[in-house]
Amino acid sequence: MTLLFDRHRRITSPALAPADFDGRARGPIELTIGLVNNMPDSALKATDVQIARLLQQSAPRHVRLRLHCFSLPSIPRSHAARSHLAQAYTDIDRIDGLGIDGLIVTGAEPIAARLREEPYWSDLSSIVDWARTNTRSTIWSCLAAHAAVLHLDDIERQRLAGKCSGVYECVKVRDDWLTDGIETPLKVPHSRLNAVNEPLLAARGYDILTRSDEVGVDIFARSMPSRFVFFQGHPEYDALSLQREYMRDIARFLAGQRDDYPRLPKSYFSAETEAVLNAFEARAKVRRDPTLAAELPGLTLRTDLASGCAAQALFRNWIGYLGQAE
Incomplete structure (x- = not known):
């Protein structure tokens, strides 16, 4: 299924109409975004909605987005999940002919002790190779970020003593178009069992963009021909x-x-x-x-989470970068 949305036709959500970057009239731009959703079955549909809504909320008025959803066939799925994929997703074998401008690749629930032993390792590493020359920019999230740097530069993730889970304040380390106009600290959700070594990333040519004293590197990037952006956290997560x-x-x-x-x-x-x-x-x-x-009774969250603010700003800048390359 392809989702096409702009200010005239929108996905069903309570989102507000997106605004221009600076209020000036611009000619229409159409961008094609791919989402490779590797999340477990329990989060599959919720991730579809989160990403689609986030893209819509972040896009300026002059940008029309076409979204294709994909899934790696080597990820084990339940019958219900396979039915959803068959109805709502594009076959990943078609990705090369769709003119993808920007790609988003989500994390996955770990199954094996080592990434190269995951059942989807071959498919995921092939996506890394394809994206570096066939997209203008690709976002790699959580486990997908760890897999990408392992495949590209043999940087192994390191197991944490305990799961990193919560909302952490992250500060900008350097100026970059991705974080332009974003005030820090950013409140970013993290949910992971592993981490990548920040000094090793820097030594291998990665730009460290945001970090936290508590949980280390948050966002980092590298230019190939495509600009790869890596999230150790989950700025796209909704409040719940x-x-x-x-x-x-x-x-x-x-x-x-x-x-x-x-x-x-x-x-x-x-x-x-x-x-x-x-x-x-x-x-x-x-x-x-x-x-x-x-x-368990009803649960309440902190009132200062500011859920979604950092994500909308990041994705707004990312869409702007894709549009400037047109």
């Missing part, structure tokens, strides 16, 4: 994405599908909700029963 992941991990613990109880996402839930969840954790470790999750 981390909550959904946390509740999923609690359910897996209660069902005996994981041994360790998940950590609370940092700087995410309200103080009252954190107290409730800490008490629930103590009960869950004593009574490991899947039905216990039904006893």
Whole structure:
């Protein structure tokens, strides 16, 4: 399925009409964006909506976007997910003939201990090779970013002592068109088990754009012929994405599908909700029963999350870069 949207025809969402960069009248530009969605089945449709809405909200009025969604065939999927892909996605074998200007490649849920052992490694590394000469710019998110730098420069990700999950303040390290006009610190969601070494990235020619003292490098980039942009975090996440992941991990613990109880996402839930969840954790470790999750009350988030602000600014600049190359 192809989504085509501009100020005259929009996807169904509560989004506001996008504005021009500087208010001046401009001739129409049409850009073709590809989304390679590698997220697990539980987040597949939500990611479609998040990215489509984010692109629409970020695009200026003179830019018309055509969005094609793809999935790697080597990622294991449930019957329901395969049905969704068959109805709503474009066959990835067609990607070469669609004139993709910009590509977005999401992360995936890790299955193997090493990236090169993942069932989708060959397909994902082929996308890296294709994108470097067939796009103007490609965004690599989370695990996809780790896979891309491993394939390109043999930079291995490093396992963290515990999962990095929460909303972190990240500051600009250098000026770049991607972060132009963005005030820092940016509040960026992170959700990952691994990290890449910042000094090694810099030594291999990557530009470090934003970082956090707590979680290290956030956004980095490299020019090939295509400008590759790498997100270790998830600026595209909506306000409830981390909550959904946390509740999923609690359910897996209660069902005996994981041994360790998940950590609370940092700087995410309200103080009252954190107290409730800490008490629930103590009960869950004593009574490991899947039905216990039904006893959780409603959860509230912190009021200062500013969800989506950083993402809209980043994607606005990214779309602007693609449009200038026209």
